[in-house]
Amino acid sequence: MASYRYFEEYDQPVTDTLIENYSKILSSVGEDISRDGIVKTPERAAKAMQFLTSGNCQDPAEILKSAMFAEAYHDMVIIKDIELYSLCEHHILPFFGKAHIAYIPDGHIVGLSKIPRVVDVFARRLQVQERLTHDILECINNTLKPKGVAVVIEASHMCMMMRGVQKQNSVTTTSGFRGQFEAIETRNEFLKLISSDFS
């Protein structure tokens, strides 16, 4: 049995507090919270918010540690196009896109699914894209201790699309590199591989 926990259940006292607060929010914006379509909305929103912030109580390092295997593979491993959904900490609106992650093992590989799981744990918190990028990078670097790790995130921010500056097509790219990816040739090989579609 793994020592970390994935999201499984809602915390009833937290749900109750959120229901009360979402009811106030909906009333404040002029909604009739007794009408049919909306009467259960505070509860739905309470559950959605707990799921979307469930990464706060999960330990991503434990997720990696649960599936590390000794292996003499010394080349680059790339998991690209990992979809991610997070909430910006400024407006509590979604930002979403893709993460591309690579590492060069140093004696240990990690179960492939654990990399997207780590992305989800850090994404399911109130975030900024820069910190999300570095959280993932440092977690893999410090836990797996590979020869190198690289993280690129491309994302669109709803707070820049639905409101505020209202730009529909801008994409923000953030990146971080450690170890062998700090060398320009290795970094370029990774960037070339994530930009090709092998077609």
Ligand SMILES: Nc1nc2c(ncn2[C@@H]2O[C@H](COP(=O)(O)OP(=O)(O)OP(=O)(O)O)[C@@H](O)[C@H]2O)c(=O)[nH]1
């Ligand atoms: N660096 C960074 N900024 C972000 C991210 N998500 C949202 N923001 C920005 O956070 C900033 C907050 O700026 P403020 O001036 O305090 O907020 P605001 O008045 O709502 O700003 P506008 O969005 O320009 O209307 C905005 O420029 C957002 O675009 C992110 O992941 N990284």
Ligand SMILES: [Zn+2]
């Ligand atoms: Zn925002």
